[in-house]
Each structure stands twice: as structure tokens, then as C-alpha cells.
Amino acid sequence: MDSKREQNLVIKGGTLLDALSGEQSRADIRIRDGKIAELGSNLPDDGDFVYDASDRLISMGWMDMHVHFREPGHEHKETINTGCKAAAFGGFTAVACMPNTDPPVHTRDVVEFIVKRGRETPVDVYPIACVSRDRAGKSLAEMADLKAGGAVAFSDDGSPVYDGGLMRHALEYASMLERPVINHMEELSLNVGGQMHEGAVSTRLGLAGIPGLAEEVMIARDILIAEFTGGPVHVAHISTARAVELVRNGKARGIPVTAEVCAHHFSLTDSEIERHAFDTHLKMHPPLRPASDVEAMKEGLKDGTIDAICTDHAPHASFEKEVEFIAAPFGILGLETAWGLIGRELIRPRVLSVVNAVAKITVAPRKILHIPLPELTPGNAANLTIFDAETTWIFEERHIHSKSRNTPFVGAEMVGKAHAIYNRGYLVQNLV
Template identity: 35%
Template sequence: MNLLIKSATIIDPSSPFHNKKQDILIENGKISKISKLLDNPNNYKEITFENLHVSQGWFDTSVSFGEPGFEERETIENGLKTAAKSGFTAVAVNPNTYPIADNKSAVEFIKNQGTNSATSLYPIGSLTKKAKSEDLAELFDMQNSGAIAFSDYNKPIDNANLLKIALQYAQNFDALVLSFPQDNSIAQNGLVNEHINSTKLGLKGIPALAEELQIARDLFLLEYTGGKLHIPTISTAKSVKLIKEAKKNGLNVTCSVAAHNLVLTDDELVNFDSNTKVLPPLRTSKDVKALIKGVNNGVIDIITSDHNPIDIEHKKVEYSTAKFGTIGLESLFGALNKVLPLETLITCLTTNPKNRFGVKSSPINENEEACLTLFNPDFEYEFSINNIYSTSKNSIFLGKRLKGKAYGIISNNKII
């Protein structure tokens, strides 16, 4: 693939060209030259867009595709196309398939479905067998087959001893363990954040305490065992405080936050729109402010879309019976670009997640592989059904004003 990108503002703190407007010459999938003005003697295809910005390729650490088992929600092929059009050059795919991806062959199947795609696919293996929180799955075998981390997606590890053993065992092969932050004995069958709105609307609440208790427990376990822990999708002010303290004490812990928890509050529940039913739930404005502060000061390392397609039969139903989850790949950048500094947002989508999950980073520099996201940070629009590429349309951001849009990606010697 040979291309010439014209007049692109480079956003990459690890690049000597950071914040500069440059032409970028790509030959055979590699960046061969970066300069203020480049000629095109070989008549390569030229890429020019309004207000073009370029960063390292974005990586989303929590994406669900239905395949295998729930193809009506999303196939891997269409999911990867959606990711590419939304600006993502890599995604980590959760194991919440049917059957659960808890063994070597399941991981290999998912990985193989992503071969030859512009967006690289990295499977996450289930931490426990059938994600039942009873017995550890075949972690070592799955890692050898391509799993980059281990998680029972959106299901807490109820058994503290099991998580202790997982953290100890995973150190033998330097694996990353994820633990979903919710104590089910507190959350029980709650639907939304327990607060004024849940009381007003008569919806059973999930207290912030359910998340914070589990995080406190997991951090105590990590302190005891050592190892590497990642806490996905935190949502409360106290969770940020707990993780900040743990990092200060030298624990090897990182965390992520879902895009919608950084932008929306439980005031969204007023219309009983089941697209607002997410896990962890939307919290209060105080929590949102604390999460944004946590991203800005580096306590929160990673931002994810937590993309979770749900078919209409399980989403467009009564609020209490609807499944948790929203799609988010298409809306992530436009939603967050309104509330975060651009450089901070790009770092949380590129170097931070790649370093933590062991995915190769490609700085924007000469002789580096061309793994790029192309975007316009100033494009404003209303997010509608026409902006959705996913098979399922369950977006929490429908009807919202967004700022910033991906043009596409250059990755794996392909352009989307």
C-alpha cells in the first residue's frame, strides 16, 4: 500500500512531529517520509480531508461481538468493519459468546475470524470455566493461542480465593487478570444507580457501594498476591480514590472507564429508554466529575466504548427485562472529545491501553509501520441511526450532539 497523506496535524506525544502539520508518505505499509511538504513523483493515491488529524491507531480494550452464538447481534466481520470506520485499528474482544470463550479452540476460532482485517482482533479469554466463577479456565493454553488477558465479562468473581489463585497463577506467564467491580450480594437484581432518580422512577438500584466493596477486596488480594490486575469500567468517585491510593502504594493495577459513564448521568433514565440500561449503571454528576478528573490526572489509564450489541428482542422491551449494554464504537470519539483534552483522550486510546494489554505501539515516525487513525476533532453533528454501522442499534447516544468524527484508519497495509 502506497499513499501520501496531505496536511495532517499529528497528535502523538511519542512522536517528534507531535502537534505539527505534516505530509506523511507511506510506502509498502510503512511510513517512509514525514515533512512539511512532500512531492508525489510516483503518483501515489493522495489523502486529503478537511481539518485532517492523525494519531496512532486507537485500541478499544472492551468490545463484544456476538459470534459465535449470537450472530444476530453482531458478526465478527461486521464488528471489525464497524471498528475500522469508527477509527479503531485494534480491539480486544470479550469472551461473552456462546459457548463462552474459555478454552484454546474457542480463542483460536475468534482470532482466526479476524484474519486479514484492517482492524486487528485480540481475544480476551474467560477467567473461569463458563464464566461461572467456580473453577479457573485454561489460562496458559489460551494465552499461547492468542488471548491477551482474562476476564469474566461483566460478571464479578464472587469467590475471593479463586481470584487470589488466579492472580498467583497468572504471574507464571505474566498474564493480565481483569476483575469486574461489582459485589452481587449488594447489587442483587438492581437495574440502575441507587439514588434520587431510582427512587423517583421506582427502579431497583445498584448502590455505588457494590462497586467500591469489590474494588477494595480486589486491591487487598492484589497486595497479598502480587501480579497484574486491571479493573474494567469503574463508575464511582470513591472507586477513583481507591485506585489512586493503590497506585500510590505501588500496586500493579490499572483501570478503565466506559465512554458513557464519562459523559452521561442517571438523569437520562427519565424516559425509561432501555438503551440507558448499562452495567455499571449511569451514576451521578458528582461521579462523572470525579471520573473526568481521574482521566485527566492519570489515575484512570484507559477509556473504552464497552461496545455491547444487543438485538431488538432483548433491548426494545420493558426496562426491567431488557439486557444491559450499549453499542459505543461509533460514538466514542465524538462523545468524549467534548469533555476531555484531545491529547489526553488520544493517550487513553493508544499508548496506555496498548502498553497494558501488551499490544505493539507504532509511533508516528519515519521507518515505523503505518498504523494510523484519521479524524476531524471539530466536526459537530447529531448522532443518529445513520451514524451506526453495527447490526444492533442499541446506542445510548442516539439524538445527542457529538463533536469529532473518525474518517477511518490505515492499518495492516489496508485503508478503510
């Protein structure tokens, strides 16, 4: 990967894809002082650096609204800097990072620390702050102050906001602050030591199961609380068919509920754990589900019930994952493989068009988080991703830019490649 500061350049020969209108057009882009200066055909280079984007698509920069960058506190897994490298390789110019760090993002100084660290990279880093003090689920954090410091949403991710009364108050504030509460949907009493999805495969393997019910009960509760308070609730990492149905019904009734799905939840089923003999790189929360749920993710994406695609990029060091299945932590990397899986599972089989897929990682997350859209319009800061949706390639260990290695996709086929991002005056090119 090559990252350099390049304030002035011309991107030639690409096809611009407008994720808002769905329109595509051929145009060169002139960037001056990091801003889009001009769009047109056959723009002269005027001695500036030329990026050849022939046969490539260009859209506003991609955003992953759910990553874990582990800083502060667990820098041996990932730092904001290494996480942003993984993001850039994956084609993302923006991420929103979850607050289950150490200390958690429950005070304004931690929010500001993350904003400051993010500014040292080519990627826009948006902190999500805790709903509760210490992420303990007992009393509300100072949500207004956290927003003032730069928080774009609130979540206790890793854990649910379990107390219904606390969720009610959080959504009342969320409504006033116009920022969503993103809940890790899990009714804890319905998941006692579960290791994988509860079903036929967990029974055969003799592993304690996590029933889809644990997720669905919490989503049902939160949709009712969102209806009662008018506060926006966002369903983190949705994974079951019944959960999609609940969100679909909630939306139909005009309740402010939105949802995201992780790329692995529309790419893999729980049977992989049997096939790959307890590979801990297949252990995540929510767990991989059966094929019927995977199909429901695709249906939900297609009909708009599921707004956004995210990764839940969750780095863990090798020594943490190289243990027995039941002792391993939950979570896998996601940023480097997201687009290749979107291409393989959604675009190639015509579940989504390229533009609809791109909208799920550009327009949707930013709308949910009230972040202005970096449209490809003269005058705007240049924030864009250069990619294709066809290149077939094999994901290899050398493509990992995260500090950790915990991905089940080494050796897997990917369809579609992110070739470069431009953001904050930096051109980052993937040369592998």
C-alpha cells in the first residue's frame, strides 16, 4: 500500500457513480488543494500527478459504521493508525469506532483523544460514545457533552443496554440530540454461555448455543421503546430472519429504527464451524447463522429493511484466538474483505446492483449518523473511493493491514477490489 500526500492531482478515465441518484457518468476529476476543483472530459494534467482510473468506478468515500480499533487500552490488537490502514486497503475513507476501549469512551476527553488520533490518518474517524458510565449499564453517560466532543452515536456495544428504563432515557436524549442509540441486541438471560448459533450444528458439535431468540427479544423491546420515546434506535449487526421481520414491521409503522448487517453474516453459515473443525476465526457475536437466516439478510438488504453494511471489524491477537473454541474471544477482522464479499455474495448473484451496494456503505451510514455526504461536487473536499466490482482475486495473509490476523477469509475468493482512496489530501493506493 502506498500512501502519500498529494494535494493536486487529476484522476482520469473513471466512471463516476452517484450513490444518491444512482447515475453513472464518465468524467475526469481535478483535485486542487485537496478539494474537487473540476469535473470534465479530457482534463489537461497541468503538470499535476495523474491517476489512471480507466475501467474503474469512483464514488464518494466509503464508510464502515461499526469497527473496533482497540485504542486506548488494547493496542496490542489494533491501534487507530493500524485500523485506518486496514480501512484504507478496504476502500473506506471513514469509520465509526465502538467505545468498548479501556478506558471506555464515556467521557469527553476520550472522545476528543480518538478524534485527535484519527486526524493523523487519511481516514475520517468518528467516535461512538458509551450510553452508560463505565459501559456498566447502570447510569447514563453525559450524552450531550459527548456529542459536543464529537461523538456521532451512542452504544455500549460488546454489551447490550440491558436495562429497559435506561434504554428509555437514552432514547429520550437521543431524540433531543438527534443521534441514534446503537444497541448490541442481546437478551442476556437467553444466552447462557453460548458459543455458536443454537441449532442442529451446535447440537452435533456439543457446543452451547446462542438462540436467535436472544437477539430478537431485544430488538422487539427496543422497537417498542423507540415507538414510545420517538428516539432513533439502530440495530447493530442484525443476523436472523425474524429480526429482519421485526425491523421491517417497525419501519412500516413509522418507528425510527434502522439496521446494519456485517459482511460475514451474509457470506457464511454456522455449518462452516463443523467443516473447519472449530476454527476460532468463525467465532463471533452474533454467531454465524443457518442458510435461511443468511438468505433473509440478502432479502432485507434488497428491500431496504437493512440500511447499511458494516464489518464489526474486531481484531484479536493470535495468542488470544489460538486457543480452544470455547476459550476464544468473539470477533473477526472485516475491513479488508468487506468489498470482496459484497461483490461475491451480493453483486455477482444480482442481489444488489453496484450502486445499491455502494449506497449501503456511503449514503446509509452517514445519514444514520448525521454526517454530511462527501458528494463528488466541485468545491467539496475530495473524499472518494476508486474501485471495481468484477476483479476476482484470492484474499491472502499479505492483504491484511490490521495489527491482528483473525480472519476466516485467508484463501477465499473475493469479487471486486478497492484500488485507492483519496481523503484529507492523501492518496492511498493498493498496489497488491
